[in-house]
Amino acid sequence: MIEKVQVMLTAKFACFFFFLALILFGSFGVTNADCQWNQTNVVCTEKTSEDPLKKIPAPKTLDTIIVHNAKIDLTDDLFNNDQKLSSVSLLDLSGNKIQRIGRRGFDKTQNVEFLYLSNNSIKQSQPDPFMSLGRLKRLEMNNALGGDFEENEALLRNLFHSNNDFADLSEIQLNSNRIKSLHPKTFCGVKGLTRLELSQNNLENLDFARRCFKDLKGLFMAANNISTIPQDIWDFMPSLSSFDISNNPIHCDCAIVELLKADDVSFINQGNTFCASPPELKGKNVFELPNDFCKSSKSSKGYSFFNFLILALIAAAILYLYRNYRQRMSSYYSKTVVGYQNIEPNVQPEFV
Numbered sequence: 001m002i003e004k005v006q007v008m009l010t011a012k013f014a015c016f017f018f019f020l021a022l023i024l025f026g027s028f029g030v031t032n033a034d035c036q037w038n039q040t041n042v043v044c045t046e047k048t049s050e051d052p053l054k055k056i057p058a059p060k061t062l063d064t065i066i067v068h069n070a071k072i073d074l075t076d077d078l079f080n081n082d083q084k085l086s087s088v089s090l091l092d093l094s095g096n097k098i099q100r101i102g103r104r105g106f107d108k109t110q111n112v113e114f115l116y117l118s119n120n121s122i123k124q125s126q127p128d129p130f131m132s133l134g135r136l137k138r139l140e141m142n143n144a145l146g147g148d149f150e151e152n153e154a155l156l157r158n159l160f161h162s163n164n165d166f167a168d169l170s171e172i173q174l175n176s177n178r179i180k181s182l183h184p185k186t187f188c189g190v191k192g193l194t195r196l197e198l199s200q201n202n203l204e205n206l207d208f209a210r211r212c213f214k215d216l217k218g219l220f221m222a223a224n225n226i227s228t229i230p231q232d233i234w235d236f237m238p239s240l241s242s243f244d245i246s247n248n249p250i251h252c253d254c255a256i257v258e259l260l261k262a263d264d265v266s267f268i269n270q271g272n273t274f275c276a277s278p279p280e281l282k283g284k285n286v287f288e289l290p291n292d293f294c295k296s297s298k299s300s301k302g303y304s305f306f307n308f309l310i311l312a313l314i315a316a317a318i319l320y321l322y323r324n325y326r327q328r329m330s331s332y333y334s335k336t337v338v339g340y341q342n343i344e345p346n347v348q349p350e351f352v
């Protein structure tokens, strides 16, 4: 219908209708059932069929791509044409049914700075999928993984074990992924990392490789299954300034309470940071433990050490005195014996 009308119109009228269409569609120039796009943005947010981007031409000036509610295979090209889309800086593919990712899915958009892959079900990754994303600044993968515990651990290790050194990747979000364990070196390849979010997972420890978190400023580990914090955490995360350890089953011993008093770190969500053990402290807020909690346990420790020291001193003194006494006794004996033997020759002439 529209085509028929357009064929009948003169060039002037076509022009008029084009501008009318621009006004009608707001800022977007063109639309089809799945997506709307203009020279810089493409947005596909309605429930779409598979790979909606393949049905549209990709303007070379594109800088923002947003696709939700579609089925996308990221081991394949996003668009049908072969040209590089070097202006794309934001690629939001959250809320799709992505199960696989690979290098090819990101090949044409190598300058992406913001990559959003949350709310997907990624189970498989080809080796080094983010290799070409040298300018990546922020990666959001909340509720993005669909594998079991072991698959997720392996997949994450694979994502950042890369030829890309991620020098600009300062923020990684991996909340709500049922991550139970991480390879200790998972994030060692991310040179720019300053903020790491791992809240709402099943992590049981902070077993990270030392020397990999020199510049980390924010660590978000709320709602995991962590009971203790490594004693040397402030040594291997010297730049840490924000730390969320709330909603974890903290074992409140003196060591951890001392750690949580670090005054150059601000603890987020203090109101939700409770002891789970020992039984007498269960349910107590870690940050509201009495001031003398550590002092009393420390001074009693100090007291017993003092006791030990006194005992050791007394024992040493007794040993010293006893040795001294024995030495004197034995030297007295030997003196008399020697004296007797020494005297004998002198005495003998007198007998002669």
Ligand SMILES: *[C@@H]1O[C@H](CO)[C@@H](O)[C@H](O)[C@H]1NC(C)=O
Pocket (backbone or CB within 6 Å): 027, 028, 038, 039, 040, 041
């Ligand atoms: C394209 O659409 C976006 C989103 O609505 C708008 O912000 C932008 O100004 C549009 N660009 C052009 C060149 O029309």
Ligand SMILES: *[C@@H]1O[C@H](CO)[C@@H](O)[C@H](O)[C@H]1NC(C)=O
Pocket (backbone or CB within 6 Å): 094, 095, 118, 119, 143
């Ligand atoms: C992911 O899904 C949750 C729950 O449906 C929603 O609240 C959140 O806004 C979604 N996030 C993104 C980035 O799509």
Ligand SMILES: *[C@@H]1O[C@H](CO)[C@@H](O)[C@H](O)[C@H]1NC(C)=O
Pocket (backbone or CB within 6 Å): 202, 204, 225, 227
């Ligand atoms: C939390 O960790 C403990 C061991 O520290 C384990 O026994 C328990 O099953 C874990 N809970 C969950 C929900 O994974």
